[in-house]
Structures are given as C-alpha cells and as structure tokens.
Amino acid sequence: MGIGRTALSIVLAGSLAGCGGGGSSDGGGPIGTNPTPTPTPTSSGCSLSARQDFVRAVLDEWYLFPDLLDTGVNKGSFSDLQSYIDALVAPARAESKDRFFTYITSIEEEEAFFNSGASAGFGVRLGYDTGANRVFVIEAFEDGPGLPQGLDRGVELLSVGRSASSLQSIASLMAAGGPDAVIEALGPSDPGLQRVFQIREVDGTERQITVIKAEFPLDPVSDRYGAKIIDDGGKKVGYVNLRTFIDTAEPDLRAAFADFRQQGVTEVIVDLRYNGGGLVRIAELMGDLMGRDRVGQVFSYTTLRPSKSSENESDLFGTQAQAIAATKIAFIGTGGTASASELVTNAFIPYLDTDMALVGTNTFGKPVGQFAFDKTECDDRLRAVTFKTENADRQGEYFTGLASVVPVTCRADDDIFTQLGDPNEASVAQALAFLRGGAPVCSPIGGRSATATLRDPAAMPLTSRRQVLQPDTPSPAQREVPGLF
CATH class of the missing domain: 3.90.226.10 (2-enoyl-CoA Hydratase; Chain A, domain 1)
Incomplete structure (x- = not known):
C-alpha cells in the first residue's frame, strides 16, 4: 500500500521516497513511491559496512517499533545486508509485527514495477497442492508469453525442462526438493530464457509447449474478467x-x-x-x-x-x-x-x-506499512516498517x-x-x-x-492445501504479486 508523502521526501533531501512494500505509502510491498534517480551502483560508499550503517541509521530514526530493535547486533557477524536487517528486527518478528516486511530491494526494479507493472517471466501465477505435490497455474496475465501457449487458470504443470529431452516431472522435483526444486527448474527471470512444459489442461488434454520468458507489463485489472x-x-x-x-x-x-x-x-x-x-x-x-x-x-x-x-x-x-x-x-x-x-x-x-x-x-x-529509504549510489532501497494503518x-x-x-x-x-x-x-x-x-x-x-x-512458500495458502509458489527472496514484482513467474 502506499501513501503519497512527497513533502516528506523533499524534507529528507531525497533520501526518503514516501512509500512502503506489502503495505507502504504507495505499495503493497510499498505503500507509495516517489521516484528518485537510479544511477549505476558504484563501489564508493557501497561496501557492506557502509550499507549496514545506512540501514541502522534509518531504523534507529524511523522504525515503527523502536523497542523491538535488537541494538546489540554486531554487523560484522553478517556477510549480506538482508541477514543483518533480519537480525535487527528479529524481536518484532517474534511478536508477528514484522514478518520480513523490512527488507532491501532494488530502486530500479521496484520503480519499474510500480510505475508500469514491468516484469519478466512466463506471465503466470503458480500455486501448488501441498497434499499431492502438484503445481497449477492459478492466474495468467494477458500480456505475458505464457497465455498464448496455453498457460491459463487451472492448467497443471506436469513436467519442466530446458528442452524436450531434459524434462523432469514436477512430482519428482517436489519429492526431491519440494517447491524450491520446482522454482529452481523454472529458472531465473531473464528475458529469452526458454522452458519446455508438459501440461494438463482443465479438460484433461495433455500436451507439450515451449514458453520463452519475456518482459511484459502486468495489467492490474484484467481485460478478460477484471x-x-x-x-x-x-x-x-x-x-x-x-x-x-x-x-x-x-x-x-x-x-x-x-x-x-x-x-x-x-x-x-x-x-x-x-x-x-x-x-x-x-x-x-x-x-x-x-x-x-x-x-x-x-x-x-x-x-x-x-x-x-x-x-x-x-x-x-x-x-x-x-x-x-x-x-x-x-x-x-x-x-x-x-x-x-x-x-x-x-x-x-x-x-x-x-x-x-x-x-x-x-x-x-x-496492518503496517513501509516507507522507502534510498541509497541511490548503490541502487539500494530499504523498505522499513514505519507506520500502522487504522x-x-x-x-x-x-x-x-x-x-x-x-x-x-x-x-x-x-x-x-x-x-x-x-x-x-x-x-x-x-x-x-x-x-x-x-x-x-x-x-x-x-x-x-x-x-x-x-518469504516462505507456505506463507500464503489459497486453501488449506494449495499455496502460492514463492521464492525465498522474491523480486519486487513477486512481493506484490505472490506466485508470479
């Protein structure tokens, strides 16, 4: 969600883009975003230590639950920025007030999504059945490459591979590595990446299709049924x-x-x-x-x-x-x-x-939201829980x-x-x-x-047995559109 807070952004000399994720001033990841320039990241000022100091300063000043920050965390004990953030807000997470709602993301990627819905992938939302270890398309997006090839709501993915000769069954992937194995088999969100699928349509018809990932705008209100x-x-x-x-x-x-x-x-x-x-x-x-x-x-x-x-x-x-x-x-x-x-x-x-x-x-x-705090030279946007809504x-x-x-x-x-x-x-x-x-x-x-x-695929059940397929580290688009691939 997002709140338009342009004046506040100006007061903070551009360091605060008034919004939040999964509940911010302008977005669900954020609840509102004021775009800021996104230069190419540079090494100067972008060491892990400098980025940690940036995060700590923001949270000390703005975090909604100041009494639930672990100020004794040693930044030298962490090799990546998100793990450090997770440790700082762990007391709030223990009380279910910040379930990984405070996170670091890319300014460029987030603004591309919130401004136009830009993303890259097959253009579908996936869910899986926890009892039978089956994966289904639960929604398809009109401008994505998957729908024209037959990937629509209710279609089951039976196998996936880089080519027809390297197909792996979803059942075997789930048995070996759970949903993470399926996510890995689907590959990164790189335009041009190809995957071959064996699918079962709603009427029971089985066939093989090839889908190439592409950049596409996500229409927030479907032209088919929205x-x-x-x-x-x-x-x-x-x-x-x-x-x-x-x-x-x-x-x-x-x-x-x-x-x-x-x-x-x-x-x-x-x-x-x-x-x-x-x-x-x-x-x-x-x-x-x-x-x-x-x-x-x-x-x-x-x-x-x-x-x-x-x-x-x-x-x-x-x-x-x-x-x-x-x-x-x-x-x-x-x-x-x-x-x-x-x-x-x-x-x-x-x-x-x-x-x-x-x-x-x-x-x-x-019921909480984030503002966006930018360290532009590093393409870092900290989405920090800063407000509650009532x-x-x-x-x-x-x-x-x-x-x-x-x-x-x-x-x-x-x-x-x-x-x-x-x-x-x-x-x-x-x-x-x-x-x-x-x-x-x-x-x-x-x-x-x-x-x-x-951040857990089990976080968002659609029914008691069906859950959204979600990577541990979702992209900005996946945070707002859970299950997007």
Missing part, C-alpha cells in the same frame, strides 16, 4: 478483481466504477484473493470509488512512532466523479491478501458492519488476519478450475450468496492466517 457487472437474478452486482495496487490501476478502476455508477450498481464484489498489496494512493482511490456517500469522513489513519508523530495523517474519503455509494460489499480474500488489500477492507468495517463480509479464507495480517474506529490490530475483526466472514474455496469473475466460481458464488442473504448463508472463516512469513 471488471464486469453480474446479473444476479435481475439485480446488477459489480465485480472488480484488482491484482495489485500500482499506478496503472487508476484508469481501469475509474472506468469500472464509472460503468457501475451509470448502471445503478450499489452492491459490489471486490476480489483481492491474490493481491499482496501496493500503493496506498491506489488503496485510497479504491475507497473513494465505493464511498460517494462518505466524502469527508475518515477512510484511515496513518500513525508513525511517537518521535515522528508530526507525520501522522488522517485520510478522508474524497470526491470522485466515478464513485458509487456502496451499500453492500463482499471482499474476497485468501492468505495471499495483504497490506493495501487489507487496508481497504478494514476501512469499511465502521460504515458497513454486517453489510460487508470477508469471503474465502483468512488474510495474511499486515480505520475510523482506530481498529488496526489484525496481525492474525482480517477474519479476527470483520464482523461477517464466509468460508469459500478458491476454485482454480473455474475462471475468475465467473458467477459459478466457488468464492464468487459465495459472495453473491452473501449479498443476497447476508450472514445467515455463511459458514465463518476460522483459524489464523498464514503462520509462516512472506
């Missing part, structure tokens, strides 16, 4: 599926809600089931687009540590020409729903109460997931064999049922969200 109006027995229900909160989502969201408004829609399904977060600015826009009757009321509070309280903000619902006055909202979520996605959902609790529901499974639980009732303690605070929850499957946005897909069908019948038609979601971390 925004539509569902006729539910004569009632018009708006459906919007937002993949990630990046800048390019704005025109699509405005167009979707302009259509909803023109057709008199007041009940909405907001599908955030795989949305790992993004820019707070886009989260605020989404709130505005559903809050036409709440202009001037509190959308959310942004609260920093006491020494930075002068930077606290109250965000109010604003006026948008395309906005509707939503009377009922069904938010679809999973363990992969985090940060900016959770911010939007939490913001409507004080206003809709039992006229809104969380449908699917519990969410990740990330709704109008000052509720923001959902570290165990939104199911603990949303008044109505409706358990539902993620039916990967039915396309997103289809009224017959399990979660969409349950969302429609809630909008028709309210809480009585729902079976409550139970249990915690993912107990692992965002």
Whole structure:
C-alpha cells in the first residue's frame, strides 16, 4: 500500500521516497513511491559496512517499533545486508509485527514495477497442492508469453525442462526438493530464457509447449474478467478483481466504477484473493470509488512512532466523479491478501458492519506499512516498517488476519478450475450468496492466517492445501504479486 508523502521526501533531501512494500505509502510491498534517480551502483560508499550503517541509521530514526530493535547486533557477524536487517528486527518478528516486511530491494526494479507493472517471466501465477505435490497455474496475465501457449487458470504443470529431452516431472522435483526444486527448474527471470512444459489442461488434454520468458507489463485489472457487472437474478452486482495496487490501476478502476455508477450498481464484489498489496494512493482511490456517500469522513489513519508523530495523517474519503455509494460489499480474500488489500477492507468495517463480509479464507495480517529509504549510489532501497494503518474506529490490530475483526466472514474455496469473475466460481458464488442473504448463508472463516512469513512458500495458502509458489527472496514484482513467474 502506499501513501503519497512527497513533502516528506523533499524534507529528507531525497533520501526518503514516501512509500512502503506489502503495505507502504504507495505499495503493497510499498505503500507509495516517489521516484528518485537510479544511477549505476558504484563501489564508493557501497561496501557492506557502509550499507549496514545506512540501514541502522534509518531504523534507529524511523522504525515503527523502536523497542523491538535488537541494538546489540554486531554487523560484522553478517556477510549480506538482508541477514543483518533480519537480525535487527528479529524481536518484532517474534511478536508477528514484522514478518520480513523490512527488507532491501532494488530502486530500479521496484520503480519499474510500480510505475508500469514491468516484469519478466512466463506471465503466470503458480500455486501448488501441498497434499499431492502438484503445481497449477492459478492466474495468467494477458500480456505475458505464457497465455498464448496455453498457460491459463487451472492448467497443471506436469513436467519442466530446458528442452524436450531434459524434462523432469514436477512430482519428482517436489519429492526431491519440494517447491524450491520446482522454482529452481523454472529458472531465473531473464528475458529469452526458454522452458519446455508438459501440461494438463482443465479438460484433461495433455500436451507439450515451449514458453520463452519475456518482459511484459502486468495489467492490474484484467481485460478478460477484471471488471464486469453480474446479473444476479435481475439485480446488477459489480465485480472488480484488482491484482495489485500500482499506478496503472487508476484508469481501469475509474472506468469500472464509472460503468457501475451509470448502471445503478450499489452492491459490489471486490476480489483481492491474490493481491499482496501496493500503493496506498491506489488503496485510497479504491475507497473513494465505493464511498460517494462518505466524502469527508475518515477512510484511515496513518500513525508513525511517537518521535515522528508530526507525520501522522488522517485520510478522508474524497470526491470522485466515478464513485458509487456502496451499500453492500463482499471482499474476497485468501492468505495471499495483504497490506493495501487489507487496508481497504478494514476501512469499511465502521460504515458497513454486517453489510460487508470477508469471503474465502483468512488474510495474511499486515496492518503496517513501509516507507522507502534510498541509497541511490548503490541502487539500494530499504523498505522499513514505519507506520500502522487504522480505520475510523482506530481498529488496526489484525496481525492474525482480517477474519479476527470483520464482523461477517464466509468460508469459500478458491476454485482454480473455474475462471475468475465467473458467477459459478466457488468464492464468487459465495459472495453473491452473501449479498443476497447476508450472514445467515455463511459458514465463518476460522483459524489464523498464514503462520509462516512472506518469504516462505507456505506463507500464503489459497486453501488449506494449495499455496502460492514463492521464492525465498522474491523480486519486487513477486512481493506484490505472490506466485508470479
């Protein structure tokens, strides 16, 4: 998620780009980003020791939980920067307040993603079945190279190799090395890298395809199913599926809600089931687009540590020409729903109460966000947890997931064999049922969200048995779009 904090960035002479990841001012990784120049990294001032000193100075001044920093950590005991960061914030992680939300990343790569959704790969999101050790495509992106070759939602990957003669079965890879072995077999995100797959389509047909990784822009609202109006027995229900909160989502969201408004829609399904977060600015826009009757009321509070309280903000619902006055909202979520996605959902609790529901499974639980601190000569961007977000009732303690605070929850499957946005897909069908019948038609979601971390493939379950395939060190795009390859 991300908060636009341009003034703060200027005050800090460009060292702070107001945003955060997986919940920052402008992004889900971040919640908001103000671009800064990205020169070629140089050795001067970029020694590990100098980079560690930069990180330590930022955290000492800005970290949201100053009492949960391990100030006794010896930087000389670490051979890489992220391990040092992890050690510094370990006390906060032990209390589930910073589950690897503070991290180092590339300025250039992150800005490429948040500005345009730029990434490189096959253009698919992958999940795996923990019981049967099977890997499936759970979403395909229209501009990626995989979809034209047949990689779409519900397709199973049976084998992968550099060529047809070097295919390895997914079952053998999973048996030998688990999901990490599959990730390694898929190869790095280098344009031009080729992989051959044996796949099984939803109808059972098996065939062999070749896909070459390429750079592609990720459309945050799919042209196939991202925004539509569902006729539910004569009632018009708006459906919007937002993949990630990046800048390019704005025109699509405005167009979707302009259509909803023109057709008199007041009940909405907001599908955030795989949305790992993004820019707070886009989260605020989404709130505005559903809050036409709440202009001037509190959308959310942004609260920093006491020494930075002068930077606290109250965000109010604003006026948008395309906005509707939503009377009922069904938010679809999973363990992969985090940060900016959770911010939007939490913001409507004080206003809709039992006229809104969380449908699917519990969410990740990330009510905090990051600002971006740049050491430009090294292409280093530190995403540090610096603020918490709360709704109008000052509720923001959902570290165990939104199911603990949303008044109505409706358990539902993620039916990967039915396309997103289809009224017959399990979660969409349950969302429609809630909008028709309210809480009585729902079976409550139970249990915690993912107990692992965002860096662990087990961190974001889609159902009790299916999890997003995620590398230990995700790229900026993978942090915001979990399972992206």
